Amino acid sequence: MSELAVRTLSGVAMIAVALAAAAKGGNVFAVGVGLVAMAIYYEWTRLARGWGAIWWVTGFLYALIPALALLWIRERDASGLYLLLWTFIVTWSTDIGAYFVGRAVGKRKLAPAISPGKTVAGFWGGVAAAALLGGAWALLTGLGVALLFLAPLFGVAAQGGDLFESWMKRRAGVKDSGSWLPGHGGVLDRLDGLVPVAVLTAMAQIGGLT
Template identity: 60%
Template sequence: MNELAIRSIAGVAMIAIAILATVTGGYAFALLVAGVATAVYWEWMRMVRPWSFPWKIGGFFYALIPALALLWVRDRADNGLELVFWIFIVTWATDIGAYAAGRKIGGPKLATRISPNKTIAGLFGGMFAAGLGGALWAEYAGLGPHYFWLGAVMAFLAQGGDLFESWMKRRAGVKDSSNILPGHGGIFDRVDGLMVVAVAAAALSWVNLL
């Protein structure tokens, strides 16, 4: 089986698990979030092992805060289930849009020293896809009108999270955060943008802006 097929099957499986656990809620969602957070911290520690002690402490909170944000949104926020799916859709659309635009359009690089493959076209492609996907879900789920434009903003934040992890990997001298996901690398590689979006969405919801 070629790498693309393995990557596709693994991607579909991860999405299916995320959707099932989110819809089920309760312990199923909590266990999924806790498991992802634990994996992210483990991968973080693998990369920063020779670094200074504050990086090790910082990684604990970097993994914990998005996990708590997702749990709070799912169980405490208004329209929590719909908002979690909005977070997922915006993040997934960002990745897809950035990849497609980067491949089809190319052009100037976004951050050559951090991630040589990322382009400015990919940044805007991700923002467009996230804005569109977030708006369509907001319309379907009956969410507020602000969701029709916030998707693009969240995509910008998601790609910031992606670049931060890319910087960490470059400094650590590794290609992926780990190799536990066939064709995808590590858990951190897959949720680096989602973690940032989850915190931002939870914070806005907390202050009644979402």
């Protein structure tokens, strides 16, 4: 089976699990988020081994804050599920758009010293995908016009989260944060973009923009 096929199948499986847990909400979603946060922290500590205690504290906050943000988004009000799915859609579409546009037409490197595989075309492909799919979901569900403008901005944030994790891996001298997910590496490899998007979405909700 090709690498793309493995990546696609495992990606679909992860999306299905995430959607099922999100739809269920309550304790099921809370436990799932908690387990994911634990996995993120575990992988963080492996990457940052020997970097000093401040990195362990930072990693704890890095895992905890987005986990709390996701729980806040889901349970805050009646539209919580729709907003949570918007958060997922923006993150996933950014990743998928960047991957396929980058592979198809990407030539100029975005940040070769940090992540040689990322391209400028891929970056804009991710932003465009976030804007289109995130915007479409916001309109379809009546979440508010503000999310039309936030979707591409959060698409940029998702890629910033990806680049930060790539920098950590380069400093640690590893290709992936783990090997739990076939075709994707570790949990942190897959959720590095969701971390900033979850936090920013919760902040937008608290600020009354959603």
